[in-house]
Amino acid sequence: MATLCSSYAWDDTSIGCPDDWPAGLRAAAALVLAAPTPMVLLWGEDATQIYNDSYRLLMGAKHPTVFGAPVKSSWPEGWHLDWKQYTRAWAGESVLVEDAVVSVGRAGDSSDATFTLGYSPARDEYGVIQGVLVTAFETSTLAAAQRQARSAIRAKADFLAVMSHELRTPLNAIGGYAELLQLGVRGPITPEQRGDLERIQAGQQQLLGVIDDVLAYTKLEAGILHFAVEDVVLDELLTECCALVAHDARQKKLELRRSGSVTGLAVRADAEKVQQVILSLLSNAIKFTDPGGVITISCQEERGERIDIGVTDTGRGIALSDLECVFQPFVQVDGKLTRDQDGTGLGLAISRQMAQRMGGDLTVASEVGSGSSFTLTLACGRRMHRPLE
Numbered sequence: 001m002a003t004l005c006s007s008y009a010w011d012d013t014s015i016g017c018p019d020d021w022p023a024g025l026r027a028a029a030a031l032v033l034a035a036p037t038p039m040v041l042l043w044g045e046d047a048t049q050i051y052n053d054s055y056r057l058l059m060g061a062k063h064p065t066v067f068g069a070p071v072k073s074s075w076p077e078g079w080h081l082d083w084k085q086y087t088r089a090w091a092g093e094s095v096l097v098e099d100a101v102v103s104v105g106r107a108g109d110s111s112d113a114t115f116t117l118g119y120s121p122a123r124d125e126y127g128v129i130q131g132v133l134v135t136a137f138e139t140s141t142l143a144a145a146q147r148q149a150r151s152a153i154r155a156k157a158d159f160l161a162v163m164s165h166e167l168r169t170p171l172n173a174i175g176g177y178a179e180l181l182q183l184g185v186r187g188p189i190t191p192e193q194r195g196d197l198e199r200i201q202a203g204q205q206q207l208l209g210v211i212d213d214v215l216a217y218t219k220l221e222a223g224i225l226h227f228a229v230e231d232v233v234l235d236e237l238l239t240e241c242c243a244l245v246a247h248d249a250r251q252k253k254l255e256l257r258r259s260g261s262v263t264g265l266a267v268r269a270d271a272e273k274v275q276q277v278i279l280s281l282l283s284n285a286i287k288f289t290d291p292g293g294v295i296t297i298s299c300q301e302e303r304g305e306r307i308d309i310g311v312t313d314t315g316r317g318i319a320l321s322d323l324e325c326v327f328q329p330f331v332q333v334d335g336k337l338t339r340d341q342d343g344t345g346l347g348l349a350i351s352r353q354m355a356q357r358m359g360g361d362l363t364v365a366s367e368v369g370s371g372s373s374f375t376l377t378l379a380c381g382r383r384m385h386r387p388l389e
């Protein structure tokens with residue numbers, strides 16, 4: 001292109017002969033011609049095109065007629081770049097456009113490819129904008145890989161939705177028949193048989209939980225889990241969460257406490273998802289705290305902007321080196337086959353993703369032997385005032 005540029009009949013163009021070019025244009029043209037990445041310089045009011053060898057590959061049959069010619073007359077069918085971004089750059093802005101689909105004429109035919117395009121003002125030696133420099137970085141392969149990955153994740157979510165339905169039906173039957181036997185519908189049962197039936201039901205519930213977790217995580221990953229964000233009153237929600245875990249806590253001889261005033265406090269969130277996150281934190285706290293321990297649910301408003309909901313226990317705690325990985329999917333700190341607690345290792349991964357999808361976060365502080373404190377942070381909702389009674 002450098003050869004073409006030096007032998008080109010510039011006299012017939014609006015920018016004239018190179019000997020008369022302003023220093024700014026000469027410097028910009030030299031920079032473009034020497035650059036290894038695709039670049040085009042559009043100089044002057046009519047956007048006369050000077051491009052390099054890499055950019056030429058994108059021009060196909062347009063080359064060489066459009067070299068040194070104004071954009072408008074060379075692209076009567078419409079310029080393959082974006083005129084709006086060109087105008088912004090001409091007005092002094094540096095514009096970056098990702099995933100721009102550009103028609104290119106690489107193999108003779110024109111086809112679409114994806115690029116990251118940079119439009120920046122090109123100035124003369126006095127600092128006055130006289131043109132626009134466009135740099136093009138092709139991302140077609142990356143975009144195709146991303147499209148493929150997205151559709152694979154989607155296919156996985158669809159497959160798991162079908163699988164979960166297929167698994168749920170026999171599992172529900174197992175639970176249902178176990179219950180019938182427990183109720184004595186098929187005749188009296190011995191205490192040993194009752195114990196066995198309880199274990200069958202516990203196993204059935206556990207499997208249903210695993211299916212729910214895997215499905216929820218896959219949906220979150222595929223971005224197809226719907227969030228209905230509204231003002232959620234915390235008082236009722238936390239009371240319900242406590243009621244739901246009270247039996248398990250009692251059975252394990254754990255004290256369940258509430259701290260901090262929540263009267264009228266509301267968060268902007270999806271009520272069902274917040275409840276799911278808090279229940280998951282409470283169930284972990286119960287699981288990992290020995291009898292005699294205390295579990296506290298606290299609530300604190302921060303500068304009227306956000307609300308921290310804490311679930312603190314006095315349990316076994318988590319080592320500093322494991323603190324971040326507990327939020328990774330399928331991670332259990334005690335991952336040995338002999339571990340004493342069941343679970344999929346998905347609860348916290350799901351909970352953090354849900355919190356983040358609602359514009360909040362889930363964090364943890366812990367000390368081995370002293371306990372753990374998980375904090376769900378969410379944006380403040382509109383305060384709810386109780387009517388005077």
Ligand code: ADP
Pocket residue numbers: 284285288313315316317318326331332333334342343344345346347348349372
């Ligand atoms: P799981 O369903 O296996 O409990 P989670 O994602 O909920 O999966 O938790 C991951 C791991 O984090 C747990 O297996 C446990 O090792 C650790 N963990 C979670 N909550 C607590 C807690 N309150 N105290 C101690 N360890 C915890």
